[in-house]
Every structure is written in structure tokens, then in C-alpha cells.
Amino acid sequence: MSGSLTERALRVRERILKIGAGEHGTHVGGSLSAADLLTVLYGEVLRTDPRDWFVLSKGHASAALYAVFAEYGLIPEAECDTYGAPGSRLAGHPLRRLGGVDFPTGSLGHGLSLATGVALAAKRGGRLGRAFVLMGDGELQEGSVWEAAMVAAQLRLDNLIAVVDRNRWQISGRTEDCVGLEPLPDRWRAFGWSVREVDGHDLDALPGVLGAPPPAADRPTVVIANTVKGSGVPIFEDRKKSHYVKLSPQLYARASAGLRNRARRSR
Amino acid sequence: MTATQAWEETYGGAARDVCRRTLLELAAADPRVICVDSDTGGLEDLFAELPRQYVNVGIAEANMISMAAGLAAAGLRPFVHTLSSFAAARACEQIKIDVAGNNLPVRIVVTHGGLSAGHYGPTHHAVEDVALMRTMPNLTVLVPADAVEADLALRAAHELAGPVFLRLGRAPTPLVHRGPCDFEVGRALRLRDGDDVTIVATGPYPVLMGIEAVELLAGRGVRARLLDMHTVKPLDRGALVQAARETGAIVTVEDHVLVGGLGGAVCEVVAEEHPCPVRRIGVPDAYNDRVGDELHLLNEAGVSVERIAAAVLELLGVRAGR
Structure with missing residues (x-):
């Protein structure tokens, strides 16, 4: 597969919808909000020598990860159709035995700690690249995230880059109506992190922001990516109900048409 | 020196x-x-x-x-x-x-x-x-x-x-080994030989109590085997099956609740591979908010040399009564 990031991101979204139209449905909203971030990370940011590490801490966006893996040839295209099926490597939350997944995730609040460990190992002499982690915004309600945030700053891990998929929703509703996260940039700054904010769907800006050197030496970086839950598919955008969807054939047709129309208009 | x-x-x-x-x-x-x-x-x-x-x-x-x-x-x-x-x-x-x-x-x-x-x-x-x-x-x-x-x-x-x-524990405990010890992960240490009953213990005081219980029982004419089960997982199934076969009765000792610890693990093996009577000495299934040092708390919880010996004698009585 090849093409522009825009074309890649569109194919990634198409695969997410197809997985969502399968037997089990999937976490459609949070996969779509993370689609551009993952497309850019795997296509433009993650290096192989020395290898950068990536943890998908919001493991429920597995459909987006699999869609991106298929886009870059890390798994066969057809394997996406096996999602959740007996014997498949594609679980609802990613497994380690699927190559390319360093840590299985799904239980929220682990990823930043795991990446902090990797980043520290790199600092202590390992020939390792940077440590990236993608977290959901609702996930930031887990206390262990802030345990890791404190120690990563204390250890001056400027090779650690946390990305927050700030789509402003969690299962029960808006994050700010559940347990609010704002002022989110200030909270991270107060914990000793460099903060960058970006439109998490701006494919022109994302490669530069995600791949940039740390804004401040000796500080970890958090990229707060402002996203739209269900992004790219009008009937799911910014909707609570898009959290987990099993698309009927009719809904799949509508969603796909909406995705294509949106893509055509934005060209 | x-x-x-x-x-x-x-x-x-x-x-x-x-x-x-x-x-x-x-x-x-x-x-x-x-x-x-x-x-x-x-x-x-x-x-x-x-x-x-x-x-x-x-x-x-x-x-x-x-x-x-x-x-x-x-x-x-x-x-x-x-x-x-x-x-x-x-x-x-x-x-x-x-x-x-x-x-x-x-x-x-x-x-x-x-x-x-x-x-x-x-x-x-x-x-x-x-x-x-x-x-x-x-x-x-x-x-x-x-x-x-x-x-x-x-x-x-x-x-x-x-x-x-x-x-590990917190405070120093008396040494079990006064010389080099043949420690191997997954292999129980047979600290005392005997064929009447086997005491299986894990942890400092349980093993120390086991040693004392063996001596106490010797005075009553009972020859007890003592296994120091320093590896709870993977469990030394071979030593347990051998104990069940050769001694026909097992008493487990631990500084741990009776649910799911060494005693439970031993029962799982014995029940499946060579059933024999088992008695478990450990901490009761209750929240313990009493105050005291380790030995005091163990005794109060029913983990003691006397309780081990009593369990052995009761077991042998059970067997003799068959």
C-alpha cells in the first residue's frame, strides 16, 4: 500500500468500520479518534534504528492499531476480517503474540508506566530509541498514570513522549461531566512535563509535532491531541453512542458513505 | 573466629x-x-x-x-x-x-x-x-x-x-541451616527423615516449628518427615506424591491464610495424584487486628509447635482407627 497520509488514514478508517461491522463490533469512536495519530506514528514517526517503542495504552482502540498494521504491511489485509474470531491473533485488546505489540494492553493506566520503564532503560545504557505511549483521555482518571507522570519528570526522561487522544468522551458521557480533566495542559505542566497541543486530525502538522525533539531537554513531553470521537464518520462524530458499535449492514453502508463523502469534500 | x-x-x-x-x-x-x-x-x-x-x-x-x-x-x-x-x-x-x-x-x-x-x-x-x-x-x-x-x-x-x-520477612529469625544448603528452585528440602507422617512447611517460623514438632513427636514414638517447601510455585509434586505414598499422612504449616496457600496447593496435588489425609495449619480466614510480635500472632492464630504435633497425632489416630 502507498499513497499520501490522507489516503492512508482514509483506508485505516474504512478498515475500522469494517471491523465494527463484523460479528463482535468494536470500539469505533475511540478507534476513529486515534486513527490519524496511529497512521502518522507508524508511518512517519517511529524509527527502527535504534528502535522506538510504542505502547497503545488505550488498548480498546485495537481496531485502529490493526487497521494501521494492515496499512503498513505488518499484518495481511485479510487478517483484519478475523477480529475476535476463534484462533485469530486479533483480540478486542491487543495481544503480545501479535508481532509488533511490545506490551498487551487493555487495562487502562498501565501504558505510561511501561513506557517510563523503557525510557529509563534507554537512559541507563540500552541501545534503544524513544518511548511513545498513546493514552485515552478518560484513562487519565487512573491514578497510576500520575504516579508514572511524577517519576518520569523526576527522572528527566526527555526520551518519553506521551500522546493523549483528547476526544473528550468516555463511556458514560463527556469527560468533564464525569471526572473532569481540565485544565489538562496545566496539570501536565504542574507535573513537570513539556506540553504540546495539536489538532489530532491535522495530518500536515502531526508528523512534525509527534516526531519533534523534546521541547525542553530533561523533561518528558506530552502531546495533547485534540480529537473528535468517531472522527471522519459524520454519524459517529462527537457522539456518546459511538463508543462501542456493532454496525448493522445498513449502518455500515451509511457510515461508509459518510466517510467517503467527507473525504471527497475535504480534498 | x-x-x-x-x-x-x-x-x-x-x-x-x-x-x-x-x-x-x-x-x-x-x-x-x-x-x-x-x-x-x-x-x-x-x-x-x-x-x-x-x-x-x-x-x-x-x-x-x-x-x-x-x-x-x-x-x-x-x-x-x-x-x-x-x-x-x-x-x-x-x-x-x-x-x-x-x-x-x-x-x-x-x-x-x-x-x-x-x-x-x-x-x-x-x-x-x-x-x-x-x-x-x-x-x-x-x-x-x-x-x-x-x-x-x-x-x-x-x-x-x-x-x-x-x-521475605521483616525481623531476623533463627537460622534453619547451620551449614551449606542444597537449594534448588522447585525442589523441596527434606530437613528430617521419617516414614510415619510428613510435615510440609514454608517460611521461617513454620519450618522452625516443623523442626521442633519433629523432635516433640519423636518423644511420642512418631517418626516424622519434614519438607521445607521453599518454592511454592512450581511446587515439588514429586516430593509430595512420595510423601503421600511413603508416609500416608501430611500436615502443612504456613504463616498464611488457609485459603489457597501452601496447604491448598498440597491438597491439590495429593487429591489428584495420591489421596491421603491432610491437615492444614495456618492463619484462619478472618481479619486479624490483634496486636503482638510475629510469634505471638502466629501462636494466637493457631500456628504453633503444639498445634502441629496435635494435628499429626490426630491424623495418625484417624489412620489407626480405620
Whole structure:
């Protein structure tokens, strides 16, 4: 597969919808909000020598990860159709035995700690690249995230880059109506992190922001990516109900048409 | 200095202090070793000479366990330090998913196992830790009976490819071994020979009580075998089946609740492979908020030499009455 990031991101979204139209449905909203971030990370940011590490801490966006893996040839295209099926490597939350997944995730609040460990190992002499982690915004309600945030700053891990998929929703509703996260940039700054904010769907800006050197030496970086839950598919955008969807054939047709129309208009 | 005095000098302190010294030695020899501390106190000074092999992550055990998984995945050999309850109970899920699930070489070295926290109270006791850790895939669970075994267990842990949970106590306990010990992960140590009954014990006071119980029973004409089960997982099934076959009766002893610990593990093996009567000595299934030192609390919980001996005699009576 090849093409522009825009074309890649569109194919990634198409695969997410197809997985969502399968037997089990999937976490459609949070996969779509993370689609551009993952497309850019795997296509433009993650290096192989020395290898950068990536943890998908919001493991429920597995459909987006699999869609991106298929886009870059890390798994066969057809394997996406096996999602959740007996014997498949594609679980609802990613497994380690699927190559390319360093840590299985799904239980929220682990990823930043795991990446902090990797980043520290790199600092202590390992020939390792940077440590990236993608977290959901609702996930930031887990206390262990802030345990890791404190120690990563204390250890001056400027090779650690946390990305927050700030789509402003969690299962029960808006994050700010559940347990609010704002002022989110200030909270991270107060914990000793460099903060960058970006439109998490701006494919022109994302490669530069995600791949940039740390804004401040000796500080970890958090990229707060402002996203739209269900992004790219009008009937799911910014909707609570898009959290987990099993698309009927009719809904799949509508969603796909909406995705294509949106893509055509934005060209 | 006599050989005995030298031995006492080396192993006379608390097992956890002996292990700290051993860890420093392992770290000096292997640059992959990293001591991960959660503000337990003292390790920061011990590792002053090896600052790149030490990190204090603060009072945050859940993060510590996952971080250690990250360190291990990236090629290091983390030895994490905290109290047993703060690892096994508080960070149970991090151990399950990040350490055991990934089969990573993280060594979880814990103190204050069982009731060894004594007067500190039940927040610091860990009488369910072995049961919890025993359910974790890939995880080796070691419960050394004294400082000699603890030293060997730590060295063995360093050699293992997978994760390890090493459970130590708090205060010094009397030595079980007065000379070199043939410690091997997964193989019970037969500390006393006998064919009438087998006492299977794990942990410092349970093993020490077992030794005393064997002597007490000898006075009653009972020849008891004593197995020191320092590895609770993987359990030495062979030694247990042999004990069931050759002695026909087993009494288990542990400083742990009766649910799911050594006693439960032994019953699982014996029931499946060679059924025989078993009695379990351990801490009752109740929240213990009494005050006292370790031995006092154990006695109060019903873990004592007398209770072991009584259980043996009752068992043999059961058998004689058949």
C-alpha cells in the first residue's frame, strides 16, 4: 500500500468500520479518534534504528492499531476480517503474540508506566530509541498514570513522549461531566512535563509535532491531541453512542458513505 | 573466629538485609541488574556506588511494577523492592498483566511476608500474598526459610529466565541451616527423615516449628518427615506424591491464610495424584487486628509447635482407627 497520509488514514478508517461491522463490533469512536495519530506514528514517526517503542495504552482502540498494521504491511489485509474470531491473533485488546505489540494492553493506566520503564532503560545504557505511549483521555482518571507522570519528570526522561487522544468522551458521557480533566495542559505542566497541543486530525502538522525533539531537554513531553470521537464518520462524530458499535449492514453502508463523502469534500 | 561464628556473622541478620548485600554483589557483576526501590529505606545508601543501577520510584507500587516490566522488556534485570502486601495485593493486576503475563524477568523482592510485620498491624501483614501470586502464570514463588536460603533464592532468581516473587520477612529469625544448603528452585528440602507422617512447611517460623514438632513427636514414638517447601510455585509434586505414598499422612504449616496457600496447593496435588489425609495449619480466614510480635500472632492464630504435633497425632489416630 502507498499513497499520501490522507489516503492512508482514509483506508485505516474504512478498515475500522469494517471491523465494527463484523460479528463482535468494536470500539469505533475511540478507534476513529486515534486513527490519524496511529497512521502518522507508524508511518512517519517511529524509527527502527535504534528502535522506538510504542505502547497503545488505550488498548480498546485495537481496531485502529490493526487497521494501521494492515496499512503498513505488518499484518495481511485479510487478517483484519478475523477480529475476535476463534484462533485469530486479533483480540478486542491487543495481544503480545501479535508481532509488533511490545506490551498487551487493555487495562487502562498501565501504558505510561511501561513506557517510563523503557525510557529509563534507554537512559541507563540500552541501545534503544524513544518511548511513545498513546493514552485515552478518560484513562487519565487512573491514578497510576500520575504516579508514572511524577517519576518520569523526576527522572528527566526527555526520551518519553506521551500522546493523549483528547476526544473528550468516555463511556458514560463527556469527560468533564464525569471526572473532569481540565485544565489538562496545566496539570501536565504542574507535573513537570513539556506540553504540546495539536489538532489530532491535522495530518500536515502531526508528523512534525509527534516526531519533534523534546521541547525542553530533561523533561518528558506530552502531546495533547485534540480529537473528535468517531472522527471522519459524520454519524459517529462527537457522539456518546459511538463508543462501542456493532454496525448493522445498513449502518455500515451509511457510515461508509459518510466517510467517503467527507473525504471527497475535504480534498 | 570459628567456622560456626563466621557462618553466624554472614547469615545472622535479617534475611532481607542478607539479600540486600547479595543484590549489591549481583549488580556489581551484572550491569543489567537494576535495583528498583519504592522508598523502602536504606537501598539508596547501599547503591551509592552504583547509581546507574538504582532508581527510587517513590511510594507508588502499581507504577513500579509496570515500570519494572518496561525495564525488563528493554533488556534490564529489575529487582523491585516493597512490602509483600503492597506488591501482591495493591499491584496485583500489574503483576498479572505486565510481569507474569509477559513472562518478563522481573524479580519482585518483598519483605513483611506473613505476620512478620508483627505490631505494625494488619495493613502491613501479608497472609494472602502466596495465594494471590500462586495463580499468576509463569511466576516462580519463593518463600525461603532463613537467611541462608534467602541468599541462595536471590541468586537463583537472578538466573531464572522468567519472573520471580521472593517473599521475605521483616525481623531476623533463627537460622534453619547451620551449614551449606542444597537449594534448588522447585525442589523441596527434606530437613528430617521419617516414614510415619510428613510435615510440609514454608517460611521461617513454620519450618522452625516443623523442626521442633519433629523432635516433640519423636518423644511420642512418631517418626516424622519434614519438607521445607521453599518454592511454592512450581511446587515439588514429586516430593509430595512420595510423601503421600511413603508416609500416608501430611500436615502443612504456613504463616498464611488457609485459603489457597501452601496447604491448598498440597491438597491439590495429593487429591489428584495420591489421596491421603491432610491437615492444614495456618492463619484462619478472618481479619486479624490483634496486636503482638510475629510469634505471638502466629501462636494466637493457631500456628504453633503444639498445634502441629496435635494435628499429626490426630491424623495418625484417624489412620489407626480405620
